[in-house]
Amino acid sequence: MSSGKLIRIVAAVIRDGQGRVLLVRKRGAAVWQQPGGKRDADDGDDLHTLARELHEELGCRMQREGAQWLGCFSAAAANEPGHVVEAEVYEVKAKGPFVAQAEIEGICWVDPSALGDLPIARLSRESILPLLVGVG
Numbered sequence: 017m018s019s020g021k022l023i024r025i026v027a028a029v030i031r032d033g034q035g036r037v038l039l040v041r042k043r044g045a046a047v048w049q050q051p052g053g054k055r056d057a058d059d060g061d062d063l064h065t066l067a068r069e070l071h072e073e074l075g076c077r078m079q080r081e082g083a084q085w086l087g088c089f090s091a092a093a094a095n096e097p098g099h100v101v102e103a104e105v106y107e108v109k110a111k112g113p114f115v116a117q118a119e120i121e122g123i124c125w126v127d128p129s130a131l132g133d134l135p136i137a138r139l140s141r142e143s144i145l146p147l148l149v150g151v152g
């Protein structure tokens with residue numbers, strides 16, 4: 017993808033026992049997206065970024081063991097017009113409860129095969145959630 021400024025993030029797929037996927041909506045944002053975010057200078061690696069972001073957003077503890085890299089995907093960024101988001105995406109397990117923290121307005125669990133007309137960021141709707149249909 018060539019247009020726009022690039023925002024690099026690390027994003028998480030967290031699933032429940034029924035295969036539903038956890039999405040978050042940031043305060044003031046219109047669309048649902050994967051938990052995660054930009055790397056900090058102090059982060060040792062992608063899983064460190066993810067564990068920090070998941071704790072900040074959801075108050076949960078991520079397990080590094082068993083994390084599975086799903087790929088690197090790009091789309092028009094949801095909350096920053098004119099920017100492109102590029103995400104390293106990992107499926108991870110985390111110990112809940114999952115509770116929306118300050119910067120998060122809400123959380124929801126979606127069935128990737130039945131998204132309906134829920135407003136979902138393009139990266140998730142077009143690249144990440146389709147990978148998960150009928151898997152696990």
Ligand SMILES: Nc1nc2c([nH]c(=O)n2[C@H]2C[C@H](O)[C@@H](COP(=O)(O)OP(=O)(O)OP(=O)(O)O)O2)c(=O)[nH]1
Pocket residue numbers: 023025027049050051052053054055091092093094095096101137138139140
């Ligand atoms: N975290 C995340 N961001 C996404 C996804 N899809 C998507 O377009 N984005 C966009 C939203 C924002 O424009 C940008 C990431 O910003 P962010 O707000 O999540 O990152 P952050 O928490 O580290 O940001 P900041 O508050 O420190 O600026 O990428 C997604 O699935 N997860």
